[in-house]
Amino acid sequence: MQRGRRKPDWLKSRPPSGSRFTEIKSTLRDRDLHTVCEEANCPNMGECWSGEDGPGTATFMLMGDRCSRGCNFCDVETGGMEPLDPDEPANVADAVAEIGLDYVVLTSVDRDDLADGGSAHFAETIREIKRRDPEILVETLIPDFGGDPEAIDRIVDAGPDVIAHNVETVERLQWPVRDRRANYEQSLAVLDRVDRESDIHTKTSLMLGVGEYDHEVYRTLGDLREVGVDVVTFGQYLRPSRSHLDVFEYVHPDVFETWRAVAEGEFDFLYCASGPMVRSSYKAGELFVEALLREGRAPEDARRQARAAGGD
Numbered sequence: 001m002q003r004g005r006r007k008p009d010w011l012k013s014r015p016p017s018g019s020r021f022t023e024i025k026s027t028l029r030d031r032d033l034h035t036v037c038e039e040a041n042c043p044n045m046g047e048c049w050s051g052e053d054g055p056g057t058a059t060f061m062l063m064g065d066r067c068s069r070g071c072n073f074c075d076v077e078t079g080g081m082e083p084l085d086p087d088e089p090a091n092v093a094d095a096v097a098e099i100g101l102d103y104v105v106l107t108s109v110d111r112d113d114l115a116d117g118g119s120a121h122f123a124e125t126i127r128e129i130k131r132r133d134p135e136i137l138v139e140t141l142i143p144d145f146g147g148d149p150e151a152i153d154r155i156v157d158a159g160p161d162v163i164a165h166n167v168e169t170v171e172r173l174q175w176p177v178r179d180r181r182a183n184y185e186q187s188l189a190v191l192d193r194v195d196r197e198s199d200i201h202t203k204t205s206l207m208l209g210v211g212e213y214d215h216e217v218y219r220t221l222g223d224l225r226e227v228g229v230d231v232v233t234f235g236q237y238l239r240p241s242r243s244h245l246d247v248f249e250y251v252h253p254d255v256f257e258t259w260r261a262v263a264e265g266e267f268d269f270l271y272c273a274s275g276p277m278v279r280s281s282y283k284a285g286e287l288f289v290e291a292l293l294r295e296g297r298a299p300e301d302a303r304r305q306a307r308a309a310g311g312d
């Protein structure tokens with residue numbers, strides 16, 4: 001594996017642009033909504049928001065932009081959380097309808113300061129979106145809610161199409177990569193509960209380049225399949241600032257491709273998005289629909305789109 005600390009060329013990205021991008025941005029500002037895309041200054045924003053070959057994707061961040069935790073890889077501010085905005089569920093649903101997204105990703109900061117971890121608010125947002133358009137595909141990237149099964153069930157009962165929860169890295173590196181309140185077993189238990197309680201697709205993401213060994217990544221893939229995870233993504237860890245975890249390594253794109261082949265080939269994941277610039281909801285819509293098509297379970301709209309695009 002290549003061990004270099006200077007940012008390699010394959011991590012260079014062009015800034016997002018275009019009318020669709022500007023349109024979405026103004027809708028978000030008008031409604032005072034947050035997206036992870038912007039908070040994390042995601043390099044894929046332009047591509048995801050435009051949805052060149054299928055449903056555009058954007059990731060809304062619920063429950064404010066301040067987290068009750070402080071993971072060493074994450075750029076979100078810690079502490080000083082505001083009370084929940086009771087209008088946020090309807091506001092997000094209105095914005096989604098206005099932007100015309102067919103695939104929306106909802107995520108949130110962790111709110112350990114709230115009795116239910118914010119799970120009721122999260123669930124209400126899913127319902128508001130589905131109430132306006134039952135055809136829309138909703139992916140949720142949820143916190144671990146401290147492992148509280150009732151909180152997880154609230155999300156399941158709201159009926160999203162995909163429930164994601166990130167293990168972020170291999171077991172040995174949970175600390176110092178993640179906040180001490182997060183851990184490997186707890187995250188696997190969250191994914192396991194969703195799989196046992198529903199037939200909703202589950203998904204998780206790992207960052208590479210924080211010091212993991214190949215055999216650890218391989219073992220993690222096995223653990224994820226054991227708890228029924230359908231979709232996994234791999235992306236390069238990028239250091240948000242000097243006060244965050246150092247990058248151990250810039251992993252070569254060929255290595256990402258190897259992990260994609262292993263995940264889909266050997267472990268039979270429904271699909272694996274893997275690449276230096278891949279983030280958990282990268283082109284989530286397109287890839288998910290593609291995968292459902294392969295399974296012959298895609299919603300009619302997606303099938304029609306695929307036919308129009310010459311697929312299926």
Ligand code: SF4
Pocket residue numbers: 067068069070071074075076108109110179
């Ligand atoms: S839980 Fe960790 S990764 Fe998630 S928003 Fe908070 S600090 Fe970031």
